[in-house]
Amino acid sequence: EVQLVESGGDLVKPGGSIRLSCAASGFAFVNAWMNWVRQAPGKGLEWVARFKSESDGGTTDYAAPVAGRFTISRDDSQNTLYLQMNSLKIEDSAVYYCATSMRSPTFDSWGQGTLVTVSS
Amino acid sequence: DIVMTQSPDSLAVSLGERATINCRSSQSVFYSSNNKNYLAWYQQKPGQPPKLLFYWASTRESGVPDRFSGSGSATDFTLTISSLQAEDVAVYYCQQYYNIPRTFGQGTRLEI
Numbered sequence: 001e002v003q004l005v006e007s008g009g010d011l012v013k014p015g016g017s018i019r020l021s022c023a024a025s026g027f028a029f030v031n032a033w034m035n036w037v038r039q040a041p042g043k044g045l046e047w048v049a050r051f052k053s054e055s056d057g058g059t060t061d062y063a064a065p066v067a068g069r070f071t072i073s074r075d076d077s078q079n080t081l082y083l084q085m086n087s088l089k090i091e092d093s094a095v096y097y098c099a100t101s102m103r104s105p106t107f108d109s110w111g112q113g114t115l116v117t118v119s120s
Numbered sequence: 121d122i123v124m125t126q127s128p129d130s131l132a133v134s135l136g137e138r139a140t141i142n143c144r145s146s147q148s149v150f151y152s153s154n155n156k157n158y159l160a161w162y163q164q165k166p167g168q169p170p171k172l173l174f175y176w177a178s179t180r181e182s183g184v185p186d187r188f189s190g191s192g193s194a195t196d197f198t199l200t201i202s203s204l205q206a207e208d209v210a211v212y213y214c215q216q217y218y219n220i221p222r223t224f225g226q227g228t229r230l231e232i
Contacts, residue, residue: 044213044226047223047224050220050222061221097169097170099169103182104160107160108181113169
């Protein structure tokens with residue numbers, strides 16, 4: 001069974017940093033394209049970043065609002081995806097989900113999310 | 121970026137009646153090389169992550185009841201629930217995976 005478990009969410013001050021983790025199990029993580037998607041309280045879904053598998057180039061992509069501040073990374077030996085978030089802004093407050101594509105060309109597997117609150 | 125616009129923002133439908141949600145993309149998400157529309161639909165219930173309902177605009181994800189259907193092509197798409205059940209109360213999102221950045225519609229809240 002595919003499992004994605006996010007952790008690391010917390011209350012952070014504006015300008016601060018935090019690192020989120022997503023522990024994956026039940027599938028071949030090394031071959032998966034992994035994503036972060038966020039959802040601000042009471043708002044819609046926003047794609048944040050993607051990390052392709054090494055076999056498909058291992059490249060990363062970012063949404064414009066986070067480019068230059070967030071870094072997505074992965075440790076295939078630990079089946080874990082990360083999101084380093086720097087220079088945090090109040091508008092980065094959201095539940096952050098990791099998501100991947102196991103059976104379809106888009107996000108068919110999601111974690112339960114971890115909450116990041118940016119506030120002074 | 122491809123902008124996804126859903127209508128309506130909210131919808132109230134009686135039990136057993138049909139519910140229709142529309143999604144329009146700012147540019148075509150149809151690839152003629154493989155004849156596929158790069159459009160997905162999700163259902164999200166309170167406190168839960170989104171659940172994939174359809175991809176390729178009309179391919180039903182495993183386990184999704186057949187009262188749900190997806191249709192459309194290029195820039196105009198529709199999610200239809202033929203006979204609304206109480207458990208269908210949720211927010212529904214369309215999403216394009218034609219290019220990066222992946223973008224979602226703003227969501228449609230479906231109520232009884």
